[in-house]
Amino acid sequence: MPKEFRFYNPPFDxxxxxxxxxxxxxxxxxxxxxxxxxxxxxxxxxxxYVVIKGLVQERDGREVVAIRGPEDSFxxxxxxxxxxxxxxxxxxxALCYAVPRPIVLDLIRANxxxxxxxxxxxxxxxxxxxxQAEQRQLNALMTxxxxxxxxxxxxxxxxxxxIEQAGHRMRDLNTNTMLVRKVGDEADGAIGIVTGxxxxxxVILNRRPLDTLVQEASHFDLVTVRPNDFIFSAxxxxxxxxxxxxxxxDGDTFLGILDEIDVLGFLSSNSHVVADRIERAANLDDxxxxxxxxxxxxxxxxxxxxxxxxxxxxxxxxxxxxxARLYAFVAPESLAGQACxxxxxxxxxxxxxxRTDQDNGxxxxxxxxxxxxxxxxxxxxxxxxxxxxxxxxxxxxxxxPLWSKPLAAYRDDFRNWVRTPDKDAPMNVAIFYDAVAVAxxxxxxxxxxxxxFDLARGNSAFHAHFARAIDSFxxxxxxxxxxxxxxxxRRDALDLKKGGIFPIVHGVRSLALEKELExxxxxxxxxxxxxxxxxxxxxANDLIEAYHFMLELQLKSKLAGRxxxxxxxxxxxxxxxxxxxxxxLRDALYVVKLFRELVRHHFRLNVF
Amino acid sequence: MPILRAIRRQVDRFKLRDREFRxxxxxxxxxxxxxxxxxTTGLDPWVDEIVSIAxxxxxxxxxxxxxxxxxxxxxxxxxxxxxxxxxxxxxIDLAGGLPMEEALRTLLRFxxxxxxxxxxxxxxxxxxxxxxxxxxxISLPNRCIEVSGLYYDKVVRRDRGRxxxxxxxxxxxxxxxxxxxxxxxxxxxxxxxxxxxxxxQGGPKERPLETFVERPPGLG
Numbered sequence: 001m002p003k004e005f006r007f008y009n010p011p012f013d014x015x016x017x018x019x020x021x022x023x024x025x026x027x028x029x030x031x032x033x034x035x036x037x038x039x040x041x042x043x044x045x046x047x048x049y050v051v052i053k054g055l056v057q058e059r060d061g062r063e064v065v066a067i068r069g070p071e072d073s074f075x076x077x078x079x080x081x082x083x084x085x086x087x088x089x090x091x092x093x094a095l096c097y098a099v100p101r102p103i104v105l106d107l108i109r110a111n112x113x114x115x116x117x118x119x120x121x122x123x124x125x126x127x128x129x130x131x132q133a134e135q136r137q138l139n140a141l142m143t144x145x146x147x148x149x150x151x152x153x154x155x156x157x158x159x160x161x162x163i164e165q166a167g168h169r170m171r172d173l174n175t176n177t178m179l180v181r182k183v184g185d186e187a188d189g190a191i192g193i194v195t196g197x198x199x200x201x202x203v204i205l206n207r208r209p210l211d212t213l214v215q216e217a218s219h220f221d222l223v224t225v226r227p228n229d230f231i232f233s234a235x236x237x238x239x240x241x242x243x244x245x246x247x248x249x250d251g252d253t254f255l256g257i258l259d260e261i262d263v264l265g266f267l268s269s270n271s272h273v274v275a276d277r278i279e280r281a282a283n284l285d286d287x288x289x290x291x292x293x294x295x296x297x298x299x300x301x302x303x304x305x306x307x308x309x310x311x312x313x314x315x316x317x318x319x320x321x322x323x324a325r326l327y328a329f330v331a332p333e334s335l336a337g338q339a340c341x342x343x344x345x346x347x348x349x350x351x352x353x354x355r356t357d358q359d360n361g362x363x364x365x366x367x368x369x370x371x372x373x374x375x376x377x378x379x380x381x382x383x384x385x386x387x388x389x390x391x392x393x394x395x396x397x398x399x400x401p402l403w404s405k406p407l408a409a410y411r412d413d414f415r416n417w418v419r420t421p422d423k424d425a426p427m428n429v430a431i432f433y434d435a436v437a438v439a440x441x442x443x444x445x446x447x448x449x450x451x452x453f454d455l456a457r458g459n460s461a462f463h464a465h466f467a468r469a470i471d472s473f474x475x476x477x478x479x480x481x482x483x484x485x486x487x488x489x490r491r492d493a494l495d496l497k498k499g500g501i502f503p504i505v506h507g508v509r510s511l512a513l514e515k516e517l518e519x520x521x522x523x524x525x526x527x528x529x530x531x532x533x534x535x536x537x538x539x540a541n542d543l544i545e546a547y548h549f550m551l552e553l554q555l556k557s558k559l560a561g562r563x564x565x566x567x568x569x570x571x572x573x574x575x576x577x578x579x580x581x582x583x584x585l586r587d588a589l590y591v592v593k594l595f596r597e598l599v600r601h602h603f604r605l606n607v608f
Numbered sequence: 609m610p611i612l613r614a615i616r617r618q619v620d621r622f623k624l625r626d627r628e629f630r631x632x633x634x635x636x637x638x639x640x641x642x643x644x645x646x647x648t649t650g651l652d653p654w655v656d657e658i659v660s661i662a663x664x665x666x667x668x669x670x671x672x673x674x675x676x677x678x679x680x681x682x683x684x685x686x687x688x689x690x691x692x693x694x695x696x697x698x699x700i701d702l703a704g705g706l707p708m709e710e711a712l713r714t715l716l717r718f719x720x721x722x723x724x725x726x727x728x729x730x731x732x733x734x735x736x737x738x739x740x741x742x743x744x745x746i747s748l749p750n751r752c753i754e755v756s757g758l759y760y761d762k763v764v765r766r767d768r769g770r771x772x773x774x775x776x777x778x779x780x781x782x783x784x785x786x787x788x789x790x791x792x793x794x795x796x797x798x799x800x801x802x803x804x805x806x807x808x809q810g811g812p813k814e815r816p817l818e819t820f821v822e823r824p825p826g827l828g
Contacts, residue, residue, distance in 0.1 A: 004788065029671040029798075031805045052786055095786065095802065098670070 005050075005097065009071050011117035011580065019107055019114075026103045032056070032090045039075055039088040047098040049074050054094025059087045065593070066586045067091065076118045079104060117580070146234055147227035148300075149263060151248055151256030152177060159183040159192070159215030163199050166214040170196055174280055177245055177257050180218040191254070192220035193245060224249040225258065235263050278321045284383060287325055291387040294318050298353055299559055308353065308552040309523060316350030319343070322387075323360060324439035330379035331440075332372040338365045339376075340437050340444040344403070345396060348434040348520050349505070353555045354562075357392035358384055361403030361435070363410060363444040377404055396431055407444055411451050418455045418462050426466050430506065433513055434520050446518075453516040464603040467510035470596055471605070473498040494585075496557075496572045500550045500592050504543065507599040522547060535598060543595055546588035553577070553585065620746040629713075632749050634721045640665040640672070641753070642718070643725045643801035646732045647695040647793045649688070653734040657683055659697050661711060662793035663718055664801050666725065669809050671801045677718045678794050680705030695791050709743050712736070723751040727776055727800045730754070755779070755803040762807050779803055 005027060007013060007020055015023060029052070032038055038056060039045045049056075050073040058066040058074065065086065068074050077084055079101060108115035155173050157166055160183040170178060176197075182190040194214055202208040202217040224247045225234050234246055244260040274297060277290035297318075298311055320343060327341045340363045346352040347359040358381065364373075381391070381399035391397060398404050402413075410432075417425040433452065437445045456462055473495075505522050511534055512525040519525045523544055530540035557572045577585065600606060621633050643664045650656035663677040680697065682705045692698055706714065715736075726732055729752050737747040756774040763782065764772055780787070780799060783806045788795040 026674050028674050029802070031669045031671070031802070031809055033669075033809060053784065 006071060009578075011114050014111060014113040014117075015107065016111070019111060023099065023103065023107065026099050028098045030096050030098045032094045032096060034090050034093045036090045037087060038090060039078070039086075041085050041087040042083050043078075044083045045075060045078055046101050048076075048079055048101060048104045050097040050099075052095040052097060054090065054096075055092040056094055056096075057089050057091045059089055060085060065590060072582065080108070080118045117583075145227065146225050146229050146231060146248055146258060149231060149234075149258060151258055154179050154247075154254040154256050156181055156191075156254070157194075157214060159213060159218070161214050162211045163202055163208070163214050163217055164210040166194060166217075167196070167199050170199075177259070179247070179254060179257075180215055180220075182215050182218075182220065184215075190220055191222060191247075192218040193222060193247065193257070194218040195245070222247050226250060227255060231263060234258060238263070274318055275321060278318065278325050281325055284326075284329060287322065287329070288387055291322055291389075294322075295354055298555075302555060302559060307548070308555055309548055311555070312351050312353050312551070315353055316343075316347065319347065319352070320436075320438045326380065326383060327439040330376065330383060332375050334369055334372045335364075335376060335440075337441065338368060339363065340440040340442060341398075342435040342445055343438050344431045344435040346434075348436045350521050351505070351551070353551070354558055358389050358397040359392055359431075360398050360438070361396070361400075362398050362440075363448055364404075364406040365441065365444060366408075367406050373404065394427075394431075402428075407448055407451075410448050414448075414452045414455050418452075418459060421462070421465060426469055429466060429513075430469075430509060433509060436520050449518065453513075456513065457516070460603075463510065463514050464605060466513065467507070467599055467603040468605055470503045470507045470510070470599055473502065494572050496550050496554050500589055501547070501554065503592050503596055504547045504550075507595055508543075510599060511602065534602070539594075542591050546591040549584055549588050553581065616747075617749055620749055623745045625743075625745040629716055629744060632716065632721055636721050636723060636751065639722075640667045641723045641725050641804070642666070643671075643797045643804065644719075644729065644732055645726060645793045645797035645800060646735055647697065647791065647796075648735055649683070649685075649691050651731070653731070653738055656735070657681070657685065658708065658711070658735055658739070659683060659695060659702055660705075660793040661715055662797040663715060664794075664797050665722075666801050666805060669805055671798065671805060673798065676794065677715065679711045679714060681708050681711045682706065684708075695793075708739055712739050712743060719750065721750065723753060724748075725753045725755060725800055725804045727755050727779075727796065727803065753804065755800050755807065758807045759783075759803065783807070 005012070005024060007015065012020075012023070030047075030049075032054070038049065041059075051068050051070050053070055056068040056074060057064045058068065068088075074088055075086070077086070104118075108118055152175060155169070155175060156179045157169060159180050161169075166178065170176060177193065177195050180192040180194050182192060192215065194217055198217045198219070199214075202212060203210065208217070223237055223241045223243050225237060227248055227250055237246060238244065238260055246258045248255040248258050274290055274293045277293065278287065281287040281290060294315060298315060302308075302311065323341060323343065331339070331341075342348070342361050342363060343359060344361060345359040352359075360380075362376065377399040381397050384397075385391060396403060413428070414432075416422075417429050429452070433449070435445055435449075508522050508525045508529065511529050512519065515529065515532055515534075517525055517528050519528055526540050526544050526547075529535065530537050535543075553572050572585075617633065621630070624630065624632075643666055645662050646658050647660045648656045648658050658681050660681060661677070661679045665672040665675045680702050683699070683702055686699075705711070724733070733748055733752060740747050756779060759779050759782075760772070760774060764774075776790070776799070780803070783803055785799065785802050785806070788799060790796060790799075
């Protein structure tokens with residue numbers, strides 16, 4: 001069986017052929033009985049184990065902090081850092097490979113890529129994963145096709161139009177490139193290309209009159225590609241022919257123009273194109289088309305290995321642009337200077353990757369004409385629904401009077417939420433505290449938040465009550481158990497949102513609210529809390545990495561689910577994870593556990 | 609039987625041709641057992657030959673695959689095609705092997721006077737005895753443990769009404785062992801070692817071995 005050791009499993013996939021031979025030669029197989037203690041707490045094990053079959057618990061005192069199943073290994077912590085307080089106990093009788101510690105230590109020293117896996121800090125393990133991400137980016141370039149990139153629709157102008165007419169057409173169509181059909185005796189019907197730059201050059205540099213025929217300023221040596229060609233071959237063609245634009249042609253049909261900037265943009269995601277589309281949208285239809293692009297971008301960027309934090313920031317940026325633009329279209333004139341459109345919840349924290357719900361509201365400087373307000377509510381929420389933004393299940397949207405009212409009314413609500421909280425109060429405070437201004441009078445948000453701070457300041461019972469929600473969901477490590485052994489439909493899945501992401505978001509929010517931070521993004525809040533010495537810098541880093549890692553897994557799982565046509569959920573299935581990802585998830589959940597304890601201690605949740 | 613065996617040991621000790629191998633009659637040091645498997649050209653010990661031998665030490669709950677012996681044996685006759693298909697050792701693979709006498713001596717030095725463990729070990733021992741008699745004038749004196757016998761004692765006999773099915777694959781599945789490709793001397797010796805360890809070390813008393821076999825097949 002050592003012959004069949006699964007070297008494709010990280011970190012063993014990083015061993016060279018020679019190192020694999022050394023490793024294989026040293027492998028023994030041990031049989032461990034249920035209930036047996038493999039490594040007692042505080043002991044320095046002389047073996048490193050890789051599970052073949054069975055389950056082994058990692059225990060901290062009486063608490064099970066992790067479960068090792070087939071292909072998982074233990075204990076990398078004591079292997080590198082020496083003994084610690086955790087014990088390893090066999091839960092279900094197990095067959096394991098056992099390798100002497102000195103052999104593994106030698107390999108760690110000889111092979112840094114292999115060694116990275118064994119370091120404690122999750123951030124260092126993630127560096128090892130980064131290599132895989134680079135690979136993915138390269139793959140995107142190698143496998144994407146021209147039809148995947150954004151094409152500028154072709155508009156054809158006759159060659160006997162003047163360059164002045166061509167210039168006006170370009171402006172009207174909001175494009176910089178047009179196809180030109182050659183007119184004349186010879187080569188009639190030939191197709192060429194003209195750009196805004198060509199027109200300017202003709203007039204300014206060559207002093208041609210404005211009634212020059214456009215075909216005289218055009219190029220007729222088109223380089224064409226087919227929609228099925230690979231992006232990288234398009235890039236090669238551009239380089240080879242020194243062209244910045246290619247014409248995409250399918251048979252006799254012109255499908256569009258592929259711009260160099262879009263090819264490059266495709267590689268670093270084509271977000272700027274969508275941003276541009278939103279800005280330029282002349283009506284709701286244009287805006288609708290741009291909105292549809294947002295989810296596509298997320299997927300492309302994810303496949304290109306872009307970090308989830310960047311994706312989220314970009315999506316937030318695009319969504320806010322979209323909301324602002326939509327607000328400009330639908331807000332009645334009477335509201336000008338009187339209202340602020342806000343994004344709340346995950347929208348406000350810039351932590352929504354695939355758009356999920358609306359999460360928006362409005363703050364009014366003073367009461368306005370109820371009819372105008374109703375027009376705004378109906379149009380704004382209605383249009384978003386048409387754009388494919390589902391209504392928020394908690395009715396956190398502008399068409400709910402709770403989230404569209406004058407500042408003074410918000411103030412009254414805050415007072416009730418803080419002084420006489422009902423069961424919804426903590427959630428409402430949480431949602432509002434994450435709000436950012438999207439369009440209109442930003443000072444209204446600022447003023448409202450400070451009203452909230454003033455009411456809550458020094459009220460430790462309120463803060464403790466608010467923080468308590470971190471304990472609303474069962475500890476994920478228990479779920480992790482099922483995750484390894486479960487066989488049912490949902491039993492084999494871990495709810496990452498409840499078990500890992502929410503406790504971080506809400507714990508951080510609780511601390512940030514108490515410290516009256518204005519930041520809304522969880523990562524930024526963590527950094528600021530670190531500056532305020534609420535925890536060590538290294539812990540802040542681990543918390544951020546753990547959080548991002550879980551967001552990454554969640555996005556991956558959501559995208560995979562969408563491809564399979566499953567309803568969106570926040571479950572992560574272990575079978576879809578690699579061993580390294582499972583190991584990182586375990587580490588991340590351990591960080592969550594430590595953080596929960598920190599928050600509990602900070603707010604004295606055990607006392608209140 | 610023990611008396612007969614004791615007498616035979618005494619006779620064999622006298623008949624042993626090569627004094628180097630007197631250690632075979634020493635007391636079993638008890639530090640390890642040795643799982644053994646041979647691949648052969650066929651199933652008739654009188655005509656067929658050994659093509660490979662694997663032996664793995666077992667120390668308590670540990671199967672010491674890092675202390676293993678794997679020997680390929682140079683055949684004295686042409687291998688038949690059908691046979692090559694079973695153990696997948698082509699004549700060219702075996703050309704670099706040891707002559708049988710050398711292979712046997714290496715194996716005996718590795719095993720010493722320890723107890724042997726195997727599946728259908730009787731056959732492997734019969735094959736080895738052919739060469740033992742030829743080269744050393746005695747048969748293999750080591751104590752032998754048959755894993756299918758252990759399985760029968762510990763599992764089948766406790767479960768009356770169960771079919772007596774002692775096939776290799778059945779036992780492997782009943783004991784929830786990982787599937788390895790068969791007809792490789794090393795893998796077969798390793799499987800036998802895992803069966804032995806699991807049958808002897810398996811589960812605490814209050815959790816009888818039957819729990820393994822009650823699982824519906826395939827769930828393993």
